[in-house]
Amino acid sequence: MVKSVWRRLWSVAVLSATLIVFSPDMARAAADVPVPPENLLSDQGEGDLSDADIDFVTKVRLAGLWEIPAGEMAQEKSNSARVKRIGRNIADQHKVLDELTRNAAKKLDIDLPNEPNKDQKGWLNEMEEAESAKDFDEIYIDRLRAAHGKIFPAVATIRASTRNDTVRKLAQQANQFVMTHMTLLESSALVDFEALPTAPAPNAATSAPARVLSSAEQAPASETNVPLILAALAGGLAAGAFATRQIVGNRRGGYRNRRTRYYNG
Known part of the structure; x- marks a missing residue:
């Protein structure tokens, strides 16, 4: 009986390994790569719906x-078993x-197209010919x-910025599909990575340090304000020193009390 059970378990394990080896498309994410749980997202059609949200849902349909x-x-048209798969x-x-x-469009009352756009029809014609x-x-x-390379960042933008919970969930779902499809396409070994568009250079303005005002731009302090400034600085230093002594004293007192309770307990 025990041998029979082990034999069945072993058969299942071998079958699973075979499916993964010969059909890598079926393999799940690696154990150390988290998969976002969709059950934590609401899907009630609640939240403001922006033009960008509507455009996103439309593009996923297209x-x-x-x-x-x-x-x-x-x-x-393909002779490659891999490309066919x-x-x-x-x-x-x-x-x-x-x-x-x-389903999302119906919930949000969004009208969807029923045929590819002009560019997409052109790509299909290229394949046909x-x-x-x-x-x-x-x-x-x-x-x-x-x-997929173009829609990928668009999905991320909507996922991070939408106010609508149904669009947010659809963006998360679409993100999983897009990443899977990019990986499948790249497994063909036919992708020319050198021909892909490069990422734009980081915006230097966002990382530039704050501009230092020149002496001409700085407001000069009048002579009558100098004593007030010095007095304020002195007062601030005195207050800081007093607060520091209080904090240190309280910490030492608390430490001594805890030591006394510890050793007397």
Whole structure:
């Protein structure tokens, strides 16, 4: 009986390891990488809804409208088993994200588009007109990785700034999808990282030290104010010295009392 139980447990372990090895897409986050718990977020449609919020929900919907057919196209036009799997996973996951987006839009009374925009249609046409499977793979990976790179910071901005709880939850969910899709696309080994846009240089103005006023800009102290300034400084020093003695005395007294109680106890 015990051997039978152990045999079943061993079979399950081997099957799980096999799925992870041969299908890395199914593997979860590493043990030391936290996954944000969605159950801690409210989703009541409460909070002000900004134009940026509406634009974000619309863009998440648009992403699915072209990435789903692109992933399905990969099943027909690619000869790479890896690209086909990436396309299938991304398409299937976008169907889930699209349902979350439509539910959020319904709750917030946001009108969503039902077809890709002009740019997205152009990308789909590029894939459709690819002359070879290799060309298709490069176009597919390049276009999707570039699109995810653009939406990634937009998701972070909305997640950090929105006042609406439903948009906040959708942004957190979308963030997980986008990171997963970027990782899947990069696993194709077809991403040209050197061609990706570089991050803008840090804003020097935000890190510059405070400007020191020149002598001409500083307001000169009149002769009649000098004694007052000196008197104020002296008073401040005296008050500080008195407060310091009081604090030190109280701490010493408390310490002595605690020592007495400790040794007499």
